[in-house]
Amino acid sequence: MTETTRKRSDKKREAIIQAATQAFQEFGVNGTSMDKLAELAQVSKRTVYNHFSKKEELVMHLIKEQWKSALVNIGVEYQHDLPLNAQLEELVFQEVTFMCSEGHLELARVAIGHFFYEPEKLKDEVAQLKAQESSLHRWLKAGKADGRLVFDDPEQVVNEIDSLIKGQCFWPQLFKIEDTISEDDKRRITQNIVALVLCRYAS
Amino acid sequence: MTETTRKRSDKKREAIIQAATQAFQEFGVNGTSMDKLAELAQVSKRTVYNHFSKKEELVMHLIKEQWKSALVNIGVEYQHDLPLNAQLEELVFQEVTFMCSEGHLELARVAIGHFFYEPEKLKDEVAQLKAQESSLHRWLKAGKADGRLVFDDPEQVVNEIDSLIKGQCFWPQLFKIEDTISEDDKRRITQNIVALVLCRYAS
DNA sequence: CTCATTTTACACTGAACAGTTTACTTTTCA
DNA sequence: TGAAAAGTAAACTGTTCAGTGTAAAATGAG
Known part of the structure; x- marks a missing residue:
């Protein structure tokens, strides 16, 4: 059960990260509300908060992720x-x-x-x-x-x-x-x- | 009447500009609310709005002012x-x-x-x-x-x-x-x- | 089908903030 | 002294937004 459920969860997570990356670039962190972000990610706002408990956490995740890959x-x-x-x-x-x-x-x-x-x-x-x-x-x-x-x-x-x-x-x-x-x-x-x-x- | 009144007005205006310059540098434009600004300038919020009808107007004034003097x-x-x-x-x-x-x-x-x-x-x-x-x-x-x-x-x-x-x-x-x-x-x-x-x- | 997990929709709280309104005070100068 | 100009304090409107609570729905495993 946890196997494919994980996959679904991961897909949502990926969508959030993807949308956040784009939106933050385009509108800036402050210019991107969590509601807007959820909409862009095609995901409910609550799901965003299930993955990242604070906006700050999402931002930091993104930066370190990209930093690392860079x-x-x-x-x-x-x-x-x-x-x-x-x-x-x-x-x-x-x-x-x-x-x-x-x-x-x-x-x-x-x-x-x-x-x-x-x-x-x-x-x-x-x-x-x-x-x-x-x-x-x-x-x-x-x-x-x-x-x-x-x-x-x-x-x-x-x-x-x-x-x-x-x-x-x-x-x-x-x-x-x-x-x-x-x-x-x-x-x-x-x-x-x-x-x-x-x-x-x-x- | 208009002579010294102008002077008082100008002083307030100067205080606003001064406070805005400092505050915008320190907290950023978005990080500086008009209430905070008025408080820092030792001036009522309404006075700020009497001099600059919008926040944007104040920002643009500051930038062009400094640009010119630079x-x-x-x-x-x-x-x-x-x-x-x-x-x-x-x-x-x-x-x-x-x-x-x-x-x-x-x-x-x-x-x-x-x-x-x-x-x-x-x-x-x-x-x-x-x-x-x-x-x-x-x-x-x-x-x-x-x-x-x-x-x-x-x-x-x-x-x-x-x-x-x-x-x-x-x-x-x-x-x-x-x-x-x-x-x-x-x-x-x-x-x-x-x-x-x-x-x-x-x- | 059933159970567990996850997602969703949506209403809600509480705070921040731009900009306004109003009733009142101070300053200036004629 | 008194009228005009400028300033003040504080409450108010309307909006945006971060973050929460919850009940219902979707998903997938056994």
């Missing part, structure tokens, strides 16, 4: 025998692709909409995001150790690269000031960033 | 006989200082809080902000015409510089992830940006 590791290990150019380009391109993906943008919109007036909580969550950025960090330090890159503070270089990526592939899209980026644009932006960085820091 | 022109004209380094540093430093000033951050917080779920309207307003960035644009084109800078698209270079500035002096502060930047940091960041850019684009 943590597909960006990984390029430093190679002594390959040109810096190609390696860094691959790494930056991965980051660019991730940053401007609709999935990540949607997550970010929900997160920002939710945390905008709760900076302390945001701070905590952002700390986890930082871990994901350390692949670039590792690569830079390896290049420095190998004598092919010259800089004082790797943190600063990461910041610069990160700023260049987000400034062109994340913030404008987040606020829908710019449209989605084409593959060609991604490539072009990546190449410019790599050229800029290596021109300065390659020995 | 439009202190950043201007450095290109000089043929001065080193690029010093000129660009001055220009970038001005932008950095503006970007991370509390005044600008507060404006941006209110604006983003208000426009986050109205991207179309945001787009319009942002267009006006772009005009202010053209001083850098002009400087770069002058440098190129003078043969001391080499690049294809000035727009792209502006984007890169802008990304570098905002990524380090605006976004982290906007979300209160990083504290206010010290004068030394501003100088250091400026110098790094200038070095990065000139290393690549100076002939």
Whole structure:
């Protein structure tokens, strides 16, 4: 009995999550009432509350879910025998692709909409995001150790690269000031960033 | 009669604007009820409504007010006989200082809080902000015409510089992830940006 | 068919809040 | 002093919304 009943329950749950994801993106968390949400999910309001006892719980579930799934590791290990150019380009391109993906943008919109007036909580969550950025960090330090890159503070270089990526592939899209980026644009932006960085820091 | 009466009225109005500015920053527009606002301004709710017939009107007034006052022109004209380094540093430093000033951050917080779920309207307003960035644009084109800078698209270079500035002096502060930047940091960041850019684009 | 679980419909509570109305007070200045 | 202008306090309307309670209906397993 519990077997297929579970399945029905799970389907409803899935519908709720699905509708919430869409609605929160479109109208914002505060702009989406639980009644509206239930209607969009084709589910009774009471069922929503049976699955998530508070709105807050639903929001947090969504954010962490997406956060987790977004943590597909960006990984390029430093190679002594390959040109810096190609390696860094691959790494930056991965980051660019991730940053401007609709999935990540949607997550970010929900997160920002939710945390905008709760900076302390945001701070905590952002700390986890930082871990994901350390692949670039590792690569830079390896290049420095190998004598092919010259800089004082790797943190600063990461910041610069990160700023260049987000400034062109994340913030404008987040606020829908710019449209989605084409593959060609991604490539072009990546190449410019790599050229800029290596021109300065390659020995 | 109308002379001093105006003064009293203006004082109340000022108190409302003052309280609204603070409250909107701290709790957000939606997080600030008109009752709360009236209390904070030490003014009756009715007085608020005598000055601003709708909440929306108050919000728009605030944003445009601050927008206008923020439009202190950043201007450095290109000089043929001065080193690029010093000129660009001055220009970038001005932008950095503006970007991370509390005044600008507060404006941006209110604006983003208000426009986050109205991207179309945001787009319009942002267009006006772009005009202010053209001083850098002009400087770069002058440098190129003078043969001391080499690049294809000035727009792209502006984007890169802008990304570098905002990524380090605006976004982290906007979300209160990083504290206010010290004068030394501003100088250091400026110098790094200038070095990065000139290393690549100076002939 | 029957029993257990889950979903549904819907009415309800209680709070928050935008905006209004009214009756009253204070300030200013002529 | 007295009339005009501005402000105040507090109750009120109407709406939206989070969250609850409950009885009936749907679903599926044995």
